[in-house]
Amino acid sequence: MQQKSQSTFLVDLDIMNSHNEKGCEVCNQKFSLGDTVVMACGPWPDECIKLIHEQEAVFDDNTRTWYERTYYQSLAQS
Numbered sequence: 001m002q003q004k005s006q007s008t009f010l011v012d013l014d015i016m017n018s019h020n021e022k023g024c025e026v027c028n029q030k031f032s033l034g035d036t037v038v039m040a041c042g043p044w045p046d047e048c049i050k051l052i053h054e055q056e057a058v059f060d061d062n063t064r065t066w067y068e069r070t071y072y073q074s075l076a077q078s
């Protein structure tokens, strides 16, 4: 997996094989071929960076990092 956090990915067979046991952390849907996904930071206890759908994430220009949308809003308010 590439570590360029500002990048988006298109879901391919490798991603499906490695991530579809649980699916997307945000919407709990399985990833489909061709979905646009990002490595995003979120409120997850075990791991900061998870693969989620791009539309569920916000890109923060200051940190050059994707954040899960709800998590990002909670950061902005604190």
Ligand SMILES: [Zn+2]
Pocket: 024, 025, 026, 027, 028, 029, 052, 053, 056
């Ligand atoms: Zn999702």
